[in-house]
Amino acid sequence: MPYISFGINEKTVTAAALGISFISLMLSFTSTGLGSFKIVVLAVCILCLIFNAVVYQVGFFILPFITGILKVREIRTGGFEIPPSQDVILKRVGGVYYSAQFQYAKLYESAAAGVQEEQTSYMDLWERAVASIDYPFKFCLISYPEDIIKFREDTETNRAAAQLRLGREREKPRPDAITLDKWEREVAKQNELLARLSSGEKPLGTLMYIMTMAVGVSPAAAIAAVKGQANELKATFSNALNVEISDLKGEDMKKCFDWEVAFPPALKDLKGSI
Template identity: 45%
Template sequence: MASLKMTSKIYAYITLAAGLLILFFGFSIPGDLKLPFVSIAALFVLLSMAIYKYGYIIIPLLTRFARIIEIHDAGFEVPPGQEAIVKKVGDLYYASMFLMVKIYESATEKTREENVIYTQYFERAISSVRHVTKFCILLYVKDLGKYREGIETKRAEAQLRLSRERDKPEPDVLKIDRYEREVAMYDGQLARIAGGVKPMGAVSYLMTTATGVTKEAAIAAARVQANELKATISNAMNTEVVLLKGEDMKRCYDWEYFIPPSMAELEASLE
């Protein structure tokens, strides 16, 4: 029997269906008794919209509050916080965490000297890592359909963040540099599209694993390693590194076995 994978969208659909059922039931009740049911239905609809858009934040909070543990057929489990994948091997527990690396520069958009410097940054970052780390990059060719519009929107947002940071009484120099490179990346992408070059997409993430005699010890050790890795890569490469939770983390685990076979499927999984 095929199993249904519970994603944020599935949770959102279930919540929406529950809200609609409550709404229909409320309309079937005469008089003022329907008002509480209509109010509850409205809350369910709003909650479904929030889960659909921000499920990667809401679902881990709900599972942590309810202390829900996901048990998977592959022999691993996801703790209530949904920040790690845990599996018992022998007498030890292994806990893995994933981090997303937001790279705002492309090698094809820089000079040879800039590429050499950036390579040195990368080597410095790797040499500073104290634990075994997996660095993964998924590459694909983007569809030009709505890509240009999306880039223009992201550039406007990055330009707004840059302007706000510059207007602060004590601006952060590192943030300004990061935002400037982000704006420059979007400018370069738009210029390349105008020149007829097919846009390339990249999804970068890190994986780190720790062990412990208990699940809690393994997760705590993995969390320490992930925070060290986040600080090391972020400072050495001056890029944003984010610890993944919930559906985003489980997606990276799935990619350890099978990656999306098509561009459309990869982009759909990132929405």
């Protein structure tokens, strides 16, 4: 089946679904002589509304599935192409193909939190992980100010939960030393965050993603190469650091690609796109 070149995203799909729902609703109320067909028209209207709600909630998962079935590829300005899988971005330059893939990086611990020895150890692990990669990649970090009140409330909640688990472990006849150490560290970490807030330090939120690129003589070769690099990055950082790496697809991938040029200047726009 040949590819169809067409720009498809959450906005176009939801707009089409809403348009079909509106037309179906108008037909069911204004047209006469439809008979039992009116029930079918109303059913189409309801199904389109349900589909629209699903796309709005989980469009990042639904759209790649739809484009994969329909073999739809998206051609963007500058000669960039998004294949039906919507998990990489391709461009042909000088007879070869460049393929880029984006990944989301979720840090469970910050190097800024904890004692000096933990910070030094974390940065040492980070340097070793980066040094083990033998091809270029980009690690992008976008910072934004957090709501201080909400951040304090969340921190106090996390501290209370850690203190509760620590107390329960201590009450056991034979408390586990490793578990005790874990929750003692967590309580100390939350106390340090609260102390830094009390000293006037403002909390910062972070959004992190990784971009890697590969070259191939064909689109399939370029895609295979970049996916191999992405899998290696995922394994390296997940094993060496307390980081969860996940591949980005659909609208999430397109946002990161657009952010390579310009990211949302307003805080509400940035949080609205996360």
